[in-house]
Amino acid sequence: MNDSVPPEILIDTREMRRALGQFATGVTIVTCLGPDGVPNGMTANSFASVSLDPPLVLWSLDRRARSFAAFSEADRFAFSVLAQDQVELSNRFARPGADKFGEVAWEPGLGGVPLLPDPAAHFECRRHTVFDGGDHLIIVGRVERFVRYERRGLVFAEGRYGAIAPHPGTGGVPVEEVSDARHPYDDFLVPLLFRAYNHLFKAFAETLVAEDSDGGQMRILSILSSHGPVDEGELLTKTMLSETRFDEACQALIAQAYVRPAGGDALAITATGEAKLADLLRHAARRERDSTSGLDATEVEMLRVLLRKLVLHHEADQ
Ligand SMILES: Cc1cc2nc3c(=O)[nH]c(=O)nc-3n(C[C@H](O)[C@H](O)[C@H](O)COP(=O)(O)O)c2cc1C
Incomplete structure (x- = not known):
């Protein structure tokens, strides 16, 4: 079998983006300090868990982003996992360039990296590995500190924001607690x-x-x-x-x-x-x-x- 030359597959980028939208994610704002000490931040839903031991997470950075240089070189970065009432903040950090931090009451975390207020969780990371990811760069971070808050996370699916609601088929019971004992x-x-x-x-x-x-x-x-x-x-x-x-x-x-x-x-x-x-x-x-x-x-x-x-x-x- 000749597996050296894969057949040319035509991918419709718009359709692929729509298909990917079927995969619901949370929303984070990833932040770092640039070499000049200036805070950088952008909305990112590519955040994903990788490993618990060692504690690793990843995200992918668009090579066209204005803050590409800052993020691709940053030794430290942090994720503020947005809560469901933070759509405005998400939109603010999804707008390229503009002064995103403005009057936002952020606080410096490890290494001075900005942490945004009232999230569902914070993950503060040190750069672990960086991979080529086509038009994105895949950045893996080692989690040095995290905090979970009692706030529902914001959801992003089908190109829209959503809220977490219990699935009717599970009676709203967390997956690990679903049992057959229910009548x-x-x-x-x-x-x-x-x-x-x-x-x-x-x-x-x-x-x-x-x-x-x-x-x-x-x-x-x-x-x-x-x-x-x-x-x-x-x-x-x-x-x-x-x-x-x-x-x-x-x-x-x-x-x-x-x-x-x-x-x-x-x-x-x-x-x-x-x-x-x-x-x-x-x-x-x-x-x-x-x-x-x-x-x-x-x-x-x-x-x-x-x-x-x-x-x-x-x-x-x-
Ligand atoms: C819900 C959502 C998720 C996003 N996820 C990512 C992502 O994972 N990686 C990325 O590079 N851009 C992502 N973006 C786009 C960036 O937030 C946007 O391009 C931002 O303006 C980049 O800022 P900058 O150009 O000032 O660096 C996302 C946007 C939205 C609305």
Whole structure:
């Protein structure tokens, strides 16, 4: 077999860039000091782990970069692994040449190499090896110091920034913790929503009792507050309460002057009712903050968005 001359393969560079974009990465800003002691930095997603023993990482440096000379000669360099709220910083350091450091509050690390603020992690390196990598230079660094921060990393894929979200197929459990012990029942939305609802509502229910109210009354007040006067039949459907609970709740609300008859079968919320609802909502917000305080704020927000979508999806057909 003749393997000396590989066949000519035509590669469409744009398509190859798009195909490479299918591989999701994090985003770093790599920094060094130039020979003149001036800080250099650029956004780089070619950062990759190489070895734990010895501790090595690599990145590839575009030969056309203005800071090529500084990075290709630097004995020390550092990576600030960006957190998911640092898109602006990433864009800033991806713009060629300009004064990237400006008002950025960086701090000098080992050898004075700049470390950027509030990252997900820092890796401070000493140059280990440099390889030719075509139009890039592959620079391997030996990690001398690193810090991991409790911040979610920024993601880059398909030419866009993204955020880390747990894969639905793993129930959000880290790979090493996924086990077969989970009952398939736990994969269904209804039991998950039901259990989550019970946990979240438990704490708030105590507040409602203390406030001489209940979930049904609060639901009626919120519907009347956002819709104006509503006929009792329609109100009953919207609250999803049983008829008995609905009647009890309406009577209690009318007795406390939170709700008043508004002609025909309609009911309306009063000014006192609006004040009561505002008070209950304040309590609910505080309880919700407490119940979700150990969770990632972005994920909680994502959950809110998804649940809203789910509700709208079904209510649109009604
Ligand atoms: C998400 C992202 C990742 C990047 N990764 C790299 C990289 O790994 N290596 C590189 O040389 N340039 C990379 N770039 C481009 C450089 O950040 C950009 O060319 C920068 O302006 C170079 O700065 P300079 O010309 O001032 O040296 C990346 C840009 C973005 C937006």
